[in-house]
Amino acid sequence: MGSNNFEEWYYRFLKSQAADTPESEKEEELLEVCKETAKLLPDEGIDSLYKSEDCLLCADEKDIRKKSCYAQTDLGHEQPKHRKDKKYSHISSGAYLPINISCCSRCKLNYLAVDLIPALIGIIIMGITIILFGNRGVRDAIIDKVDFLNPAIRPFLVFALIFVITLTICALLRRLLYDVFSKKTHFDIFEINDTMKILKALGWFKLYENTKGAQLVFAKELPNYLQDNTEHTTKDSEKQESTEEEETEEV
Numbered sequence: 083m084g085s086n087n088f089e090e091w092y093y094r095f096l097k098s099q100a101a102d103t104p105e106s107e108k109e110e111e112l113l114e115v116c117k118e119t120a121k122l123l124p125d126e127g128i129d130s131l132y133k134s135e136d137c138l139l140c141a142d143e144k145d146i147r148k149k150s151c152y153a154q155t156d157l158g159h160e161q162p163k164h165r166k167d168k169k170y171s172h173i174s175s176g177a178y179l180p181i182n183i184s185c186c187s188r189c190k191l192n193y194l195a196v197d198l199i200p201a202l203i204g205i206i207i208m209g210i211t212i213i214l215f216g217n218r219g220v221r222d223a224i225i226d227k228v229d230f231l232n233p234a235i236r237p238f239l240v241f242a243l244i245f246v247i248t249l250t251i252c253a254l255l256r257r258l259l260y261d262v263f264s265k266k267t268h269f270d271i272f273e274i275n276d277t278m279k280i281l282k283a284l285g286w287f288k289l290y291e292n293t294k295g296a297q298l299v300f301a302k303e304l305p306n307y308l309q310d311n312t313e314h315t316t317k318d319s320e321k322q323e324s325t326e327e328e329e330t331e332e333v
């Protein structure tokens with residue numbers, strides 16, 4: 083049942099990516115891609131990832147928050163071999179899968195903090211350095227105090243040294259933030275629950291990766307291809323329920 087539901091929204095997703103789909107790829111071929119991709123998924127499908135009302139990225143079982151947005155990324159797969167994907171040139175063949183994960187505001191902030199705080203601090207340090215080095219008095223003081231090599235290249239060497247130190251500080255800070263926030267937030271999306279663990283075991287891999295975790299973007303709403311599906315499913319089940327009620331009344 084899960085995979086049928088998957089085929090419905092995945093077909094809408096592929097259609098929405100029409101600009102990236104080769105013209106030769108006709109409707110039946112898209113349906114075929116849906117079927118082939120569905121075979122690469124867990125039996126229960128992957129809809130629980132966005133249907134969960136609880137945040138799935140929360141790592142502390144005693145402190146799991148409610149969903150307030152969706153963390154999004156794409157997964158890739160080596161299969162099916164015959165399907166060349168132009169969108170992701172680094173994958174020679176295979177399917178790709180958009181993933182939407184229920185996420186709370188704290189996990190979103192933790193992800194953003196790990197990316198943005200080190201970058202911001204790096205920019206501030208280098209900004210101040212550039213301003214100081216623009217001052218002739220500071221440059222002369224460096225030439226006087228630093229007693230090695232040719233005086234003409236001393237400011238350049240000091241600048242390069244500060245740059246390397248700044249990069250190291252940023253990397254260490256990033257590492258520290260990961261360790262601190264990992265207590266509350268999963269940074270490896272394949273660790274969040276059984277569905278993601280099974281996806282990994284079935285051969286899916288992250289398409290965008292930084293030093294740790296997956297590169298996620300955050301959205302308040304589900305993408306259209308999933309929203310349509312939710313509406314249909316709700317309407318259909320409501321209809322079904324009311325029909326059943328009527329039938330019961332008649333009996």
Ligand SMILES: [Zn+2]
Nearest residue numbers: 137140186189
């Ligand atoms: Zn969370």
